[in-house]
Amino acid sequence: MRAPEDLSPRDAVDRYLDRRSTELAESSIRSYRYRLKLWVEWCEDENIESLEELSGWTFERFEAFRSGQGIASPTLHGEMETLKGHIEYLERIEAVEDGLAEKVHVPDVPDSEMSRDTMLRPEDAEELIRYYRTHDHVYGTRFHVALELAFHTGARLGALRGLDRRDYHSDEQFVEFVHRPETNTPLKNQRSGERSVSLLSEVCDAVDAYIARHRPSGHDEFGRSPLFVTFHENRVSENAFRAWMYRATQPCVAGACPHQYDPKDCDFRRHSTASQCPSSRAPHHVRTGSITWHRDRGFPAEVTSERVNASQDVIEKHYDKASQRERMELRRRPHLEKLTID
Structure with a gap:
């Protein structure tokens, strides 16, 4: 030797x-x-x-x-x-x-x-989600629920595609992220990435509608029942889920195209070219926007860290994209009254 x-x-x-x-x-x-x-x-x-x-x-x-x-x-x-x-x-x-x-x-x-400056801006995400929630023809579709869960939980692509039907708990309103490397759905941080994440009722309503109306029945090659299933009745791949997110985040879903394209014949509306839309966003960009949104909404740093499975230092350095002015107005100013001298 x-x-x-x-x-x-x-x-x-x-x-x-x-x-x-x-x-x-x-x-x-x-x-x-x-x-x-x-x-x-x-x-x-x-x-x-x-x-x-x-x-x-x-x-x-x-x-x-x-x-x-x-x-x-x-x-x-x-x-x-x-x-x-x-x-x-x-x-x-x-x-x-x-x-x-x-x-x-x-x-x-x-x-x-x-740091990565590209993200799905919270205001854009809110506009898209409001549209999905209020229009029957898109409510509960795979695009709606992929965006809804991604933005609400701040989860990574791998964690979302690895969800099984059994990991979603409608009555208790939470979702579990579980490390299952032996059946090809590992979490980035392995066992330390496992967590239960609570969901709002309106998010659960959307997931319930997807399961009842739009989710194909199917199992993966390991006999598991994925939450996100393709029309071929398989677990969605990373590339396919990424394409779903590009489609879900195109601004023309909820309004006019900011690039002056006509959605009826725009090449970017196709599954294979959605990523080329200048305003569409990948799952990582949705995660970045979600983490910024959590912090802007007053979620404590330590709670956000546990919810999205990232250290506070990593969140501060790579994900939280709020400007200094936004941090002052949205996060610090609401606490100003605590400094009043009676």
């Missing part, structure tokens, strides 16, 4: 991903695999054949190479951060010398660049 330091960069990455696969969601593993694939390919182009050849100079050259390709600062940050974690693993198994990971430079990125 080869000594660990004789492993090639490719073999080392394969071993690392295999070990991490037991503790990370598949979506995270895919992200790690893509980032480290770039590292492996660069090493092979540079004729680096074993781990014992790695040094601080190696990492410096790789960072300069990726930076020279014109990638965004957050992308470079993520790639180097992932590489550093990989080298830390190699230190632990004594495949490289102690302290080598400290020589991987992870560039700082301003908070303004790290």
Whole structure:
């Protein structure tokens, strides 16, 4: 058997991903695999054949190479951060010398660049949801309920598509998010992502209407009964759910097109091209808008954190898009009377 330091960069990455696969969601593993694939390919182009050849100079050259390709600062940050974690693993198994990971430079990125500004604005979400709730031809459809649940719970795409019919409790008005990796519906944060989220009665009314009138009967390949079912009677895929959300958030659903297209013959109204609509939003953008909406409505940070399964620091840095003026008016001003001196 080869000594660990004789492993090639490719073999080392394969071993690392295999070990991490037991503790990370598949979506995270895919992200790690893509980032480290770039590292492996660069090493092979540079004729680096074993781990014992790695040094601080190696990492410096790789960072300069990726930076020279014109990638965004957050992308470079993520790639180097992932590489550093990989080298830390190699230190632990004594495949490289102690302290080598400290020589991987992870560039700082301003908070303004790290955050994602695109979101479904709360006022736009409210307008869409009001329309869905008050118009019979769209009430309780898959588009309505996908948006209703996503915006009301702030849940991630994977958590929403992983819902079973049994996870929705109409009488008690809540929904459960459960980690089920063995049947292909893991949660991003695994067991720590499991939670019960309460629902308003009007949200339950919409879900009940979907189940009674629009939801096809069907089971997935594991015999489970999904909440979100396609017309082919299968559990909706991530790509299909993403397309549903693009359709659900197009502004022409509830009003005039802000881009002067005619909805009757607009190419963006098709399932395959909905993502190209300038105003449609992906599930992640709906989640971002939902978290901002929760905070604007006065939900305490710790309650929002538990509801959407994200730390308060992550919410503050990546999801909460309220401006400083909005934070003052909507969150702090209502408490001003507490400072009155009698």
